[in-house]
Amino acid sequence: MNTNRQHIIVIGAGPAGLEAAATLGAAGYPVTLLEKENHTGGKLKSLHQLFPGFRPAYEVQNYLDGRLEINVAQVITNADVISVTTENGKHKVILADGQSMNGDIVLIASGFQVFNAEKKEEYGYGIYENVITSPDLEAKLKSCDPLTSANGTTPRKIAFIHCVGSRDQKAGNVHCSRVCCITGVKQAIEVKMQLPGAEIFNFYMDLRMFGQNFEELYIEAQQKWGITFIRGRVSEIGENMDGTLQLKAEDTLSGRPMKMNFDLVVLLVGIVPARQTLAIGKSAGLALTSGDFLAASDAQLSPNKTTTDGIFITGTCREPLSIAETLTDARAASVSIIQYLNERQKKSECI
Amino acid sequence: MKDWGYSILKGRQIDIENNDFSISRFVAQHEPSFKWCIGCGSCTATCSAARLTGFNPRKINLLIHRGETTNLAEEISKCMLCGKCQLVCPRGINTRNVIQNIKRALNNCHAL
Amino acid sequence: MHFNLFVLPFTAGMIILSLLLTYRYIKWLIDLESGDLKRIGSKILSIKTLKALREIFMESLIHRKVFRNNILLGYMHMSLAFGWFLLIVFGKLETLFYTGRQANEIYYPVFFRFFEQNPHQTGMLIIFNAVMDFLLLMVLSGIVVAILRRFRPGIAGMKKTTKHSLGDRMALAALWLIFPLRLLAESATAGYSGNGSFITQPFGNFMHLFLPLQQLSIVFWWMYSLSLGAFMISIPFSRYMHIPTEILLIFLRNWDLKTNENFTGFSEIEVQSCSRCGICIDTCQMSSQGKNNTAQMVYFLRDYRYKQLQPDLTDNCLLCGRCTAACPVGIDLTQQRILQRKKNAFKLPQGFHYLPVNQPSGEADVIYFAGCMSHLTPGITLSMEKIFKAAKVNYLFMDRDGSVCCGRPLKLSGQHEAAKKLVEHNRQQIILSGAKTIVTSCPICYKSFREDYHMNIRVLHHSEYLNELIQKKKIAPLPSGKSVVFHDPCELGRGSGIYEQPREVLNHFAELRPIYQEKENALCCGGSLGNLSIVPEERCAIQKATAKYLETAHAEVIATSCPLCKKSLAQYSDTPVKDIAELVAASLTVVAENPKILKHHKVQEMVEIV
Structure with a gap:
């Protein structure tokens, strides 16, 4: 049996799926890339600029699309995977329209979903017009239209609320979503660039600036852009008669409650496991992490392998990751798959 | 050693090595979620009493963990037990029972 | 004079029980609230006493409510209680008939068959004998169910039975033994003397085939008397005091x-x-x-x-x-x-000195008190304001900027004295406003206002108020055609008896779906402020289970009328959870001024939005 005839199915054409499919394709494997939307790119497509360097998101998208075109023969969009089953070492991927296909290897790269901010009613998303989420703001920034409040006026005071749905037992998410802290810093600067006269406040519990140049950007936000960071989680938002918002928090560093009015409030919503990923994981009998992400068989040594032979995972379906980390992870997963197939090949030759 | 008088004044220092942690232990034993606090301050932000007086549930929790319990009885009696803090707490701490057990611990001290 | 030594355990038990009961009854009556004795005096000769007798018959003897819970469980309780009661009554009648005397030794009816071994039974005595045997059979059948149920609770419709303490289990054993021993004793006597009836006689005859009953029967009578005595002495110290x-x-x-x-x-x-x-x-x-x-x-x-x-x-x-x-x-x-x-309330200083003593400015007909929790559910407060405006009500939002708790959470925790301070504060503020009606969105505040505030002001929960506005045609929600299931908040439903008003409101514009456990039997959302020490995981389990239960109605919306219930259920429900105020506000149009507006084509669009 020729190694290169081992068929690999990649589920999800976001950054992780695209990079992995291209890498595996370049290594000579026949790859089928399935995407439930009618376009590739996943949530990267809705991003404006990437942190920490403000690189336009389309540059990365173009790079990924370019690699895909050269290396992968089969890309199927509108392919909505609902389950994966295993029989005699072969994996069967079943689509919502009833179609199915078989593969020797399945790589799940189905990504995440953003936390539904309506679940935190005290923040009034979906109730107050001037409360938006970070993806909403990203879309506004991407559109290049001037940023306004709901009534069309230019907002003068803008608040960013960190950890909405992350590190929140009540919301069922104990985990840290990792990317929202730096997204909050990035978006605050982007808004300030557009509206130099605006006052911007970020309300946080802890700031986790772990990545390269993250801390630098945080310092820049304070020093160059005059953005104020307040250590205190917002407990609730009220609406004034004129549609502006009243926000309550404790300034925990000074130990006193505060009440502030804002024209626009941005909720930095967290990364949560996608429902559909959970369903796929369940159908394939995969283990889950305590936070309901897809679990690796070994967190240190084989983070992309699952407990089921031949099924691999990459990207944010297994934990919250930035774009850069996702691409690295996708390449790691590809190497992991190639090694796995090589070993299987050797074993079968011995027999 | 000669005391030049430059060390931290007694009243200033959080003397964590010599403080009495009996209240902290009592509360943690009866309401384990007392230990879960990450100090985000949403409890104080929403607290009805905190807007009218110096009451600060986050700080009370922290200070008890440090063994600092001066004026605790007076502070804790400001709580109306309405439970808003419990609803906003991201860690799901049973804040009302924490308050209740602080009171119980103090009550037991008074009885002795 | 009928006497045998074996009557002593029973007689002693009876005397001790009577003395203890008398002592306790007197003590309780002394401990009644002042005014209670007067109340008894004024009611004792009224129809209420007859009602009480009827209730005693229906509940203490027949156990109607237990029957409603489960037929077998009801039968078990009834056969034991009513059967035993009839045994006593007919036993007494039997001796009355037999001796023609009213006064007998207290043990005489109990051990009648021992003392009267006359085999030449007359007509009436045959009937009495048969009745007594039948009643014994009835009680015994109840005991069989009781024993079976102890090991297999499911047969009487229960998932779990009570786990009893040692003393209670001993009393239970004595109780279970009484009637089988009575059967043995009476049958044994019948076996050699022939004074039994359709159960005891054949059973006695059977035993007589291989047992020396003449000598043995006295042992059974002793055991019967002992079990009776033991049970009676155990009554004041066990759960059987309930009888x-x-x-x-x-x-x-x-x-x-x-x-x-x-x-x-x-x-x-x-x-x-x-x-x-x-x-x-x-x-x-x-x-x-x-x-x-x-x-x-x-x-x-x-x-x-x-x-x-x-x-x-x-x-x-x-x-x-x-x-x-x-x-x-x-x-x-x-x-x-x-x-x-x-x-258990704490003897600690009360610290509400900080409460503000502002005179609220402005006059209003209606005061709206959202309640603490409603500040975390802006969907409710915003909807209420929208409705007030639509109905053109002159209202004041009392706790718009924040509130002082109504006091009920403190009271639920047993801190009545502290609660009173908050009650007094809010009460003053409300009375000073001069409003005639106070509307609240929180069932906890509502119950507190109604029961603890003693104000000369109408107190309404918003579900009542909305119903009133609709009936007075101040607002007219447009039919949405949506299916809704209603979750009764504990403090509003069981706590305050408000079941119909929210349903009437919903019926105006939605298709209300019934669900098995509703109204008095509604589940708790788990968010209750009543429980202080529940562990968070258990609270979540209850919240989740209730949300999932409500989803079984397959309604498009889960409606409730409490901010706490809303928050609890919304966490775990895939179906949207809305307060009825939100549903009303979303389906609103004013008809008070222009009834024709209903026919306006824009109405259709609004229905779409809803």
């Missing part, structure tokens, strides 16, 4: 006595009336969804009676009132729990 106490309770309750703010002799009577049937175990969501099998009312009252009550156990109750609704004895269990908490 004599419940009767007293029914009288007092019918004479309008109840447990109010203080633990009185009446409260003690309520405690002692608990039969530990265990019906409250299955209704308790902390048992069915959580893992708590120690804090249910049956155990709570037992621990109190045996002076082993721990504060943690007292605190660990949702105060949802489901057990109170289900209790066949009708004990106000929720209030019992609160009063025990009150006994």
Whole structure:
């Protein structure tokens, strides 16, 4: 049996799926890339600029699309995977329209979903017009239209609320979503660039600036852009008669409650496991992490392998990751798959 | 050693090595979620009493963990037990029972 | 004079029981709330006493409420209670008929068959004999069910039966032995003397074939007497105290006595009336969804009676009132729990000196008091304001900028004195405003306003108020055609008896779907402020289970009328959870001014939005 005839199915054409499919394709494997939307790119497509360097998101998208075109023969969009089953070492991927296909290897790269901010009613998303989420703001920034409040006026005071749905037992998410802290810093600067006269406040519990140049950007936000960071989680938002918002928090560093009015409030919503990923994981009998992400068989040594032979995972379906980390992870997963197939090949030759 | 008088004044220092942690232990034993606090301050932000007086549930929790319990009885009696803090707490701490057990611990001290 | 030494255990038991009961009854009556004795005096000769007698017959003997719970369980209780009662009555009648004398030794009817071994039975005595045998059979059948149920609770419709203490189990053993021993004793005597009836005679004849009954029967009579004596002495110290106490309770309750703010002799009577049937175990969501099998009312009252009550156990109750609704004895269990908490109240300084003494400015017809929790559910407060404006009501949003708690959460935790300070503060503010009506969105505030505030102002929950606005045609919600299932908040439903108003509101514009456990039997959302010490995981389990249960109605929306319920259910429900104020606000148009607006084509668009 020729190694290169081992068929690999990649589920999800976001950054992780695209990079992995291209890498595996370049290594000579026949790859089928399935995407439930009618376009590739996943949530990267809705991003404006990437942190920490403000690189336009389309540059990365173009790079990924370019690699895909050269290396992968089969890309199927509108392919909505609902389950994966295993029989005699072969994996069967079943689509919502009833179609199915078989593969020797399945790589799940189905990504995440953003936390539904309506679940935190005290923040009034979906109730107050001037409360938006970070993806909403990203879309506004991407559109290049001037940023306004709901009534069309230019907002003068803008608040960013960190950890909405992350590190929140009540919301069922104990985990840290990792990317929202730096997204909050990035978006605050982007808004300030557009509206130099605006006052911007970020309300946080802890700031986790772990990545390269993250801390630098945080310092820049304070020093160059005059953005104020307040250590205190917002407990609730009220609406004034004129549609502006009243926000309550404790300034925990000074130990006193505060009440502030804002024209626009941005909720930095967290990364949560996608429902559909959970369903796929369940159908394939995969283990889950305590936070309901897809679990690796070994967190240190084989983070992309699952407990089921031949099924691999990459990207944010297994934990919250930035774009850069996702691409690295996708390449790691590809190497992991190639090694796995090589070993299987050797074993079968011995027999 | 000669005391030049430059060390931290007694009243200033959080003397964590010599403080009495009996209240902290009592509360943690009866309401384990007392230990879960990450100090985000949403409890104080929403607290009805905190807007009218110096009451600060986050700080009370922290200070008890440090063994600092001066004026605790007076502070804790400001709580109306309405439970808003419990609803906003991201860690799901049973804040009302924490308050209740602080009171119980103090009550037991008074009885002795 | 009929006498044999074996009557002594029974007689001693009877005398001791009578003395103890008398002592306790007197003590409880002394401990009644001041005014209670007067109340009894004024009611004792009224129709209420007849009502009480009827209730005693229906509940203490027939056990109607237990029957409603489960037929087999009802039969078990009825056959034991009513069967035994009839045994006593017919036993007495039998001796009366036989001797023609009213006064006999107290043990004479009990051991009648021992003393009267006359085989030449006359017509009437044959009937009496047969009746007594039949009643014995009835009681025995009940005991068979009781024994079976102990090992297989499911057969009597229960998931769990009460776990009893050692003393109670000994009393139970004595009780279970009484009637089988009576059967043995009477049959043995019948076996050699021929004075039995259709059960005892054949059984006696059978035993006579291989047993020396003439010598043996006295042993059975001794054992029978001993088991009776043991049981009677155990009554005041075991759960069986409920038998004599419940009767007293029914009288007092019918004479309008109840447990109010203080633990009185009446409260003690309520405690002692608990039969530990265990019906409250299955209704308790902390048992069915959580893992708590120690804090249910049956155990709570037992621990109190045996002076082993721990504060943690007292605190660990949702105060949802489901057990109170289900209790066949009708004990106000929720209030019992609160009063025990009150006994544990802290003797610490009260610290509400900081409460502001502002004079609210502005006049209004209606005061809106959203309540603390409603500040975390802006969907409710915004909708209420929208409705007030649509109905053109002159209103004041009293706690727009923040509130002082109504005091009920403190009271639920037993801190009545502290609660009073908050009550007094809010009360002053409300009265000073001069408003005639106060509307609140929070069922907890609502119950507190109604029961503790004593204001000369109409107190309405917003579900009542919205219903009123609709009936007065101040607002006209447009039919949305959406299916809705309604979740009754504990404090509004069981707590305040408001079941129909929110349903009427919903019926105006939505298709209301029934669900099996609703109204009095509604589940608690788990968010209750009544429970202080429930562990977070158990609270979540209850919240989740209730949300999932409501989803089984397959309605498009889960409606409720409490901010706390809304928050609890919304966390776990895939179906949207809305307060009825939100649903009304979303389907609003004003018709007061222009009724024709309904025909306007824009209305259709609004319906779409809804």
